[in-house]
Amino acid sequence: MSTPAAEHAPGQAPAGRIAARARGLTKAYGSGETTVLALDAVDVDIARGRFTAVMGPSGSGKSTLMHCLAGLDTVSAGQVWLGDTEITGLKDRELTRLRRDRIGFMFQSFNLIPTLNAAENITLPMDIAGQKPDQKWLDQVIDTLGLRDRLKHRPSQLSGGQQQRVACARALASRPELIFADEPTGNLDSRAGLEVLGFLRDAVDGLGQSVVMVTHDPGAAAHSDLVLFLADGRIVDEMERPTAEGVLERMKRFDLARGQLDGPLPQTGGPLPQTEDKD
Numbered sequence: 364m365s366t367p368a369a370e371h372a373p374g375q376a377p378a379g380r381i382a383a384r385a386r387g388l389t390k391a392y393g394s395g396e397t398t399v400l401a402l403d404a405v406d407v408d409i410a411r412g413r414f415t416a417v418m419g420p421s422g423s424g425k426s427t428l429m430h431c432l433a434g435l436d437t438v439s440a441g442q443v444w445l446g447d448t449e450i451t452g453l454k455d456r457e458l459t460r461l462r463r464d465r466i467g468f469m470f471q472s473f474n475l476i477p478t479l480n481a482a483e484n485i486t487l488p489m490d491i492a493g494q495k496p497d498q499k500w501l502d503q504v505i506d507t508l509g510l511r512d513r514l515k516h517r518p519s520q521l522s523g524g525q526q527q528r529v530a531c532a533r534a535l536a537s538r539p540e541l542i543f544a545d546e547p548t549g550n551l552d553s554r555a556g557l558e559v560l561g562f563l564r565d566a567v568d569g570l571g572q573s574v575v576m577v578t579h580d581p582g583a584a585a586h587s588d589l590v591l592f593l594a595d596g597r598i599v600d601e602m603e604r605p606t607a608e609g610v611l612e613r614m615k616r617f618d619l620a621r622g623q624l625d626g627p628l629p630q631t632g633g634p635l636p637q638t639e640d641k642d
C-alpha cells in the first residue's frame with residue numbers, strides 16, 4: 364500500500380524490532396556559502412535481524428548516513444537511536460563504548476593489521492577493549508566463514524576474498540547488535556564478492572545479526588531484504604525483496620527523473636513510486 368512519504372519512515376519496523384532509528388537526521392558540512400547538506404531531515408528505521416542495503420548516486424549521502432547511524436560522525440540536527448539508546452547527545456567516551464559493544468564495522472579496504480595473523484585480527488577490537496570473546500560464538504563465526512584453516516595466516520598470505528572474510532569475522536566477533544558494511548565487495552572480484560555477500564546473508568539468517576550495507580552494485584543489493592534509495596541527502600524510495608534487475612530499473616528511473624530538470628518527462632516509465640515496492 365502506498366503511504367504519503369511524510370507519514371512513512373522508510374524501513375519502518377515494529378517497536379522492539381529496531382536496530383537503529385533516525386528522526387529528522389540532518390548533516391551539513393562546512394558553513395556559509397560553502398555549506399553542503401549531506402543529509403536532509405532523514406527519517407529511517409533499520410529493522411533488527413534484517414539485511415538492509417543503502418543505494419544512491421555518488422554524493423547522495425550514503426556514507427554520511429551510515430556514519431551518523433553508527434555514531435562515527437556528529438549530526439547537525441535530529442536524533443539517532445541504536446536499539447533504544449539515543450546516541451545523539453552522548454559524550455565521546457560513552458559513544459566509543461557503545462560503538463565498541465554494540466556495532467561491527469566492515470570497510471572496503473578491510474583495515475586488517477598486516478603484522479597480525481587472521482585469528483589476532485579477528486579478536487583485536489575485543490583485545491583492545493579487554494573483552495574475552497565468547498569462544499563458542501567465535502568458533503561458529505569462524506566456521507560459518509570458512510576460516511578455520513586460515514587462522515595462522517597473515518593478511519598478505521590471504522586472497523582478497525579471504526581478507527574480507529576475516530574483516531567480516533572481526534565485525535561479527537563481539538556479536539554486535541548491528542553491522543555496518545561500507546562497500547564490502549568494492550575491492551573484490553565478482554566471485555569473492557559473492558562469497559562475502561553470502562556470508563553477510565548467513566550472518567542475518569543463521570546468526571540472527573542485523574546488517575546495513577552501502578553499495579553501488581544492484582547485484583550486491585539483491586542479497587538484502589530491503590533497499591533504501593538515497594538522493595540528495597533524502598531517502599526517496601525503498602524496495603522489499605529486491606532483485607538486481609528491479610534495483611537497476613529503479614535507479615534508471617531516478618536518473619530519468621533527475622534528467623527532467625533539463626527536459627520534458629519521458630513518455631514511458633510513469634511517476635516515481637513514493638514508497639514501498641509493489642512487486
Ligand SMILES: Nc1ncnc2c1ncn2[C@@H]1O[C@H](COP(=O)(O)OP(=O)(O)OP(=O)(O)O)[C@@H](O)[C@H]1O
Nearest residue numbers: 392393399401419420421422423424425426427428
Ligand atoms: N568531511 C566532509 N566535508 C565536506 N563535505 C563532505 C564531507 N563528507 C562528505 N561530504 C559531502 O557530503 C555529501 C554526501 O557525501 P557522502 O560521502 O555521504 O556520499 P555517498 O553517497 O557516500 O558518496 P559515494 O557513493 O561517492 O561514496 C557529498 O556532497 C560530499 O561531498
